[in-house]
Amino acid sequence: MPQAGRERLIALSPVATMGTDLEVDELALLRQLDDDTVFMMGDNPALPPMPPQPKLMDFLKHRVTGVTIRHLLTSAKRALDDGHEEKIVLACLLHDISNACLIRADHGYWGAQMIAPYVDEEIAWAVKYHQALRYFADESVGYEYPESYYRFFGRDYVPPEYIRRDADDARAHRWYMSARLVTLNDIYFFEDAREVDPAIFTDIIGRHFRDPEEGLGFDGSPVAHMWRTIIWPNNFL
Numbered sequence: 001m002p003q004a005g006r007e008r009l010i011a012l013s014p015v016a017t018m019g020t021d022l023e024v025d026e027l028a029l030l031r032q033l034d035d036d037t038v039f040m041m042g043d044n045p046a047l048p049p050m051p052p053q054p055k056l057m058d059f060l061k062h063r064v065t066g067v068t069i070r071h072l073l074t075s076a077k078r079a080l081d082d083g084h085e086e087k088i089v090l091a092c093l094l095h096d097i098s099n100a101c102l103i104r105a106d107h108g109y110w111g112a113q114m115i116a117p118y119v120d121e122e123i124a125w126a127v128k129y130h131q132a133l134r135y136f137a138d139e140s141v142g143y144e145y146p147e148s149y150y151r152f153f154g155r156d157y158v159p160p161e162y163i164r165r166d167a168d169d170a171r172a173h174r175w176y177m178s179a180r181l182v183t184l185n186d187i188y189f190f191e192d193a194r195e196v197d198p199a200i201f202t203d204i205i206g207r208h209f210r211d212p213e214e215g216l217g218f219d220g221s222p223v224a225h226m227w228r229t230i231i232w233p234n235n236f237l
Contacts, residue, residue, distance in 0.1 A: 056211055073201075078187070079092045089204055117210075118211065128179075
């Protein structure tokens with residue numbers, strides 16, 4: 001194994017530390033480097049190993065964990081139980097995949113970009129626009145502003161202009177209800193969430209997610225680097 005027998009240092013990504021009390025002293029890390037101490041590249045033994053040609057299910061099982069995987073599975077199960085189309089079920093399953101294993105800020109936009117080469121355009125669209133629509137009630141379909149958002153952001157929080165603009169654009173789009181259905185099933189269950197076996201979505205994924213033969217991250221797509229970052233999140237470069 002590359003780097004075997006050496007101490008492997010992890011330098012946190014700048015986006016994870018900006019504006020926080022966390023400080024990465026890169027000079028101090030650089031001073032530690034010698035023949036037996038290197039920056040981590042490749043597999044981190046603290047993480048579950050990924051297969052050479054990883055599929056979407058491998059990421060759901062080995063990189064999306066804790067509260068978020070329960071949330072995604074429960075949201076998708078709810079859509080499935082309510083009889084929604086399979087593409088809506090898949091959108092619910094993937095709507096928070098970015099903040100689950102890549103980046104939180106603008107997670108709908110990042111998530112849509114990650115999956116766009118592999119799903120129907122409508123699914124990626126729903127994932128993108130669910131983020132903006134989440135902030136705006138629609139009484140006609142029974143969607144209220146989330147109580148959890150009051151706790152998360154405060155009762156006086158106002159979404160920025162680009163969110164308001166994109167929500168307006170989404171309301172006028174023919175796929176509006178696809179994104180709105182994601183928000184209707186985007187409920188924070190947390191401790192109340194029942195265990196859902198991701199295997200129940202195997203067939204839906206097989207029909208609506210085009211796993212590349214080379215594996216996600218290795219197919220040369222415009223977003224392959226995003227999936228590789230999730231496979232090796234601690235790479236120095």
